Amino acid sequence: MIDPKYLRDEKDLNEIKVRLAQRNYDLDTGLLLSLEEKRKSFQSRTQELQSQRNAFSKQIGQAKRNGEDASAAMAEVAKVGEELDEVKKQQDEVLAEISKIAYTIPNLPDASVPVGKDDSFNVEQRRWGEPRKFDFEVKDHVALGEAIGGLDFDSARKVTGSRFVFMKGDIARLHRALGQFMLDLHTQQQGYTEICVPYLVNSDSLYGTGQLPKFELDLFHTLLTATGDEEGVQRRYSLIPTAEVPLTNLVRGELLQEKDLPIKITALTPCFRSEAGSAGRDTRGLIRMHQFDKVEMVQIVHPEKSWEALESLTANAEEVLQKLGLPYRVVALSTGDMGFSSAKTYDLEVWVPAQNTYREISSCSNCTDFQARRMGARVKLAGGKNVLVHTLNGSGVAVGRCLVAVMENYQNADGSITIPEVLRPYMGGQEKIEVPAKSGK
RNA sequence: GGUGAGGUGGCUGAGUGGCUGAAAGCGCAUGACUCGAAAUCAUGUUUAGAGCUUGCUCUAACGUGGGUUCAAAUCCCACCCUCACCGCCA
The missing domain is CATH 3.30.930.10 (Bira Bifunctional Protein; Domain 2)
Incomplete structure (x- = not known):
């Protein structure tokens, strides 16, 4: 695998697209960019929700230990959980798609390699x-x-x-x-x-x-x-x-x-x-x-x-x-x-x-x-x-x-x-x- | 193939539902001490991702995958692997 960092930003993508073209590999930069954009937004949202859930869970744990009623927090967190499941699912799909592409990209040729199609x-x-x-x-x-x-x-x-x-x-x-x-x-x-x-x-x-x-x-x-x-x-x-x-x-x-x-x-x-x-x-x-x-x-x-x-x-x-x-x-x-x-x-x-x-x-x-x-x-x-x-x-x-x-x-x-x-x-x-x-x- | 035990960081090893990304020890790194080293003391020591005021905050990962739960290293299921004993076998 080439460094996945190269697959994230437009400038890097265009650069490796040229080098991969020399190997007869056509890198779909548009697709990768749109997947990357989705990945970022899904991931941010997922992490945000996870963070909320963790906070609620902590509250619930504390309340239960003190013998207090935790049902309000549990009702809140149920909503968070629902959205989290949804977003997580979409995120997983995007990640799977990206890694599927990443695994089929060949190594980048070294600068000293003669350029040619065959x-x-x-x-x-x-x-x-x-x-x-x-x-x-x-x-x-x-x-x-x-x-x-x-x-x-x-x-x-x-x-x-x-x-x-x-x-x-x-x-x-x-x-x-x-x-x-x-x-x-x-x-x-x-x-x-x-x-x-x-x-x-x-x-x-x-x-x-x-x-x-x-x-x-x-x-x-x-x-x-x-x-x-x-x-x-x-x-x-x-x-x-x-x-x-x-x-x-x-x-x-x-x-x-x-x-x-x-x-x-x-x-x-x-x-x-x-x-x-x-x-x-x-x-x-x-x-x-x-x-x-x-x-x-x-x-x-x-x-x-x-x-x-x-x-x-x-x-x-x-x-x-x-x-x-x-x-x-x-x-x-x-x-x-x-x-x-x-x-x-x-x-x-x-x-x-x-x-x-x-x-x-x-x-x-x-x-x-x-x-x-x-x-x-x-x-x-x-x-x-x-x-x-x-x-x-x-x-x-x-x-x-x-x-x-x-x-x-x-x-x-x-x-x-x-x-x-x-x-x-x-x-x-x-x-x-x-x-x-x-x-x- | 059968029976039993088990898989946690670089290593050994604790941890049976929340304050555990993880005790303790070893190893390693940096600093102090030293002429130098050893010993000793102090501090630090996983990876990946996101964010921003670039140092911090957040998220994820305890064999792998799924499930239960508000919450999983911890409970359940499947698979993989390791160890021990028995059986079989070149």
Whole structure:
């Protein structure tokens, strides 16, 4: 949530309307202003009436204790109570309407973010590595994986549905090696603490990091069939779309001490995304799946330190690709291409030879106080003041897509795949994944 | 899954209908003392909103939501969660 103070006054509203328009969000300032006016008048009246009621109640209490007759005051207060119920009801409606809007407003883009309506306005920051020149025709990871017998999309379609996969043998092991390597890098060399998190979360957590209420349809939900509240409304748990959700929500509702910061945590988890809107894109291969593994890094930092933290977080993710020898570039997302909670995002795009292009493999964001405000995550500063923390998250990196990059960039003419050196310790020293000899002929 | 107990501020913990936004202790902050520190003493120490004479006044919040009442931390209902014991289980 952005600071609700910005939603109160016309000057602020017009200012953030411009900045939100850069993110393709149309802020209805007229509606907010009229709601705000109503809120104020209802609230003043409510408080006035409550104050009257409290005064009467005090009188009544006093009278009763002295054994006097209180019926006159009780008759007065009945009238106050009636109006109070009425005004309170209207006030609650207005408040609900305002907060409904407030929860769907994205974070304000930082001034340094390139302005533009879509990804064509993203600005490349730097490149690392040189895409390899192949002296044979490159195969994509699907062809490589099927020849090796390591990627089985057909069985996944049978067992579950489209956009799932079975990995087998050396490919499954390579996939596992990648995740282990990334986790070890973050924990042993970059100062992150490894966390093993729940893969199902409640809706408060999803509100906290910003997936709800707007992105309901991008998530998989499970129903808790045995429970329901008075109106029969069922609770549910949802599968995490990223470990950012459980990791960041660790500090939800917490008051941290300044000495606890920064908190740097990481987790390797499966991620589940329904992405109902993106059917038809990247239908072939591992690029866009309903389930994929990802190593996620999260930092909870002092509000004045988040911008330097974004740079170091991004560098932490880059190091994964550097150690793997995978060419990539870093792109600053434009205002129109950023995620809901982010004030600034760098994407890491890895070279994918078969597509002859760079594809997103990591996204590193500074969410400033946007998630912290939703979560109620604060820190007590020296001097005793409580302020919202800043939260950051970044993939370090998407394991499935990284597997694609390794397979395609390290492929050989015969369809075998050379295992990058840093992964060999995780594969019992194995150097190559071979195409099995055709049997039965 | 069964039975019982319970959820109060940064923490521990009192409070069973009104004078309790909340005792007491701890912690923390500021000041005094000190060369400095410890100890000691004094003062202060939740958040959000409204108003104005900017320091004060008012309102709300005691797991969450609803209800009873002139008045709810306190009574009632539902839900969530925690602890203990039993059962079941990888």
